[in-house]
Amino acid sequence: MNQLQTLQQLIQTTIKDTASVIAPIFLLYGELDDALYQSSAQTIYDHVNFTKKRLRIIPIQDIS
Numbered sequence: 001m002n003q004l005q006t007l008q009q010l011i012q013t014t015i016k017d018t019a020s021v022i023a024p025i026f027l028l029y030g031e032l033d034d035a036l037y038q039s040s041a042q043t044i045y046d047h048v049n050f051t052k053k054r055l056r057i058i059p060i061q062d063i064s
Contacts, residue, residue, distance in 0.1 A: 015043065015047050016047075018044055018047040018048050019047055019048070019049050020049075021048045021049070021050050022050055023050065024050065024052035024053065024054075025044075025045075025048055025050065025052075025053045025054070026053075026054045026056070027041045027044060027045055027053075027054070027055045027056070028041070028055070028056040028057070028058060029041050029057060029058070030057070030058040030060075031057060031058065031059055031060045032060060038057075041055060042055065
């Protein structure tokens with residue numbers, strides 16, 4: 001298995017495992033963060049089945 005396949009498998013496993021989270025989560029990222037961070041936060045949020053979860057985006061004007 002090459003490195004890309006290994007990474008893809010790790011990502012799939014991690015996404016699957018987020019469904020078993022049984023604690024509140026709070027994810028946040030800033031609007032200036034790289035799109036990868038934004039996408040990752042949204043993916044985690046979407047796959048966590050626990051009902052107490054929050055995703056917050058920090059607007060540019062709040063970043064100092």
